[in-house]
Amino acid sequence: MKTEIPTSRTNALAERLSALSRERFYDVYQQFEWPERLDPDSFSMSPEITTLSDTPVWSALTDEQKWRLTITETATLFSNTLNGEKVLVAGLASQLYAKAATPEITDYLHHFLDEENKHMIMFGVFCRKYVGRVYPDKRLAMPAKYAPGEELLRFYTLAMVVEAYGDYFNMRVMNDDRCNPLVRAISRVHHVDEARHIAFDKAYLAELAAEHMPGWDDATRANFQTWLAGFMKANWLTFYNPAAYHDAGIENPYEVQKIAMAAPGQKALREKVTASVANFFLQTGLVAELPEV
Ligand SMILES: [Fe+2]
Numbered sequence: 001m002k003t004e005i006p007t008s009r010t011n012a013l014a015e016r017l018s019a020l021s022r023e024r025f026y027d028v029y030q031q032f033e034w035p036e037r038l039d040p041d042s043f044s045m046s047p048e049i050t051t052l053s054d055t056p057v058w059s060a061l062t063d064e065q066k067w068r069l070t071i072t073e074t075a076t077l078f079s080n081t082l083n084g085e086k087v088l089v090a091g092l093a094s095q096l097y098a099k100a101a102t103p104e105i106t107d108y109l110h111h112f113l114d115e116e117n118k119h120m121i122m123f124g125v126f127c128r129k130y131v132g133r134v135y136p137d138k139r140l141a142m143p144a145k146y147a148p149g150e151e152l153l154r155f156y157t158l159a160m161v162v163e164a165y166g167d168y169f170n171m172r173v174m175n176d177d178r179c180n181p182l183v184r185a186i187s188r189v190h191h192v193d194e195a196r197h198i199a200f201d202k203a204y205l206a207e208l209a210a211e212h213m214p215g216w217d218d219a220t221r222a223n224f225q226t227w228l229a230g231f232m233k234a235n236w237l238t239f240y241n242p243a244a245y246h247d248a249g250i251e252n253p254y255e256v257q258k259i260a261m262a263a264p265g266q267k268a269l270r271e272k273v274t275a276s277v278a279n280f281f282l283q284t285g286l287v288a289e290l291p292e293v
């Protein structure tokens, strides 16, 4: 059984998004001023959205550790995003001019890929300059065999989860005048590009899900939904980075990771950030119920 799908919707959107990307085209190397040291009087992340806010660990930290944590957690967010973007860029490159992509979609994928490449450049400079490294990738490998449409569905749901979680943090920081101008500028540039990427993810996912999922057997559908719900939870784990705690001068980083993840205030934050993407997945049938995060 094949459901009627609005094939023109993603094409029309892709054309509009390409026009916007051209209008807002920028040179990432000229975009930012990189100070030798970050301002000691401003944060790099709003303290309320660090993984230690609302936990018993927070009140025991010195002002210096708190300030440092906002830098290392920004580096965690930027490293996780960069690691996701590496996978994204490889996949986007392989979809260019492929059978499944219309000319309109291919044109937009060129911008998507260009923008993700620029994001990796700005995130990479920040992490290397202020933390000394990009934190390594902890995500899981993808399976080797797929049902029809499943590979693209996995690819764009994964992209959308990483983009949607990160976007919440970008928006909080870009609007917070307690944070330094550099991270606010990086967050704003990223947010503006990501708004287009997420719009594309949504339109394309809705189309792909309607086209392919009705043809899957129950086991394939259930397996996909379980995988996606699991990924939405697992992706949160990457935010609670023991290396970032260690680099902020905090002792027992693995213990701290456990305490932070279990704190009710942190669970509430994760649920808040996850809500909109989870609801979209539920409406489109990509998950069977709102996932536990
Ligand atoms: Fe990005």
Ligand SMILES: [Fe+2]
Residues within 6 Å of the ligand: 116, 163, 193, 194, 197
């Ligand atoms: Fe993106």
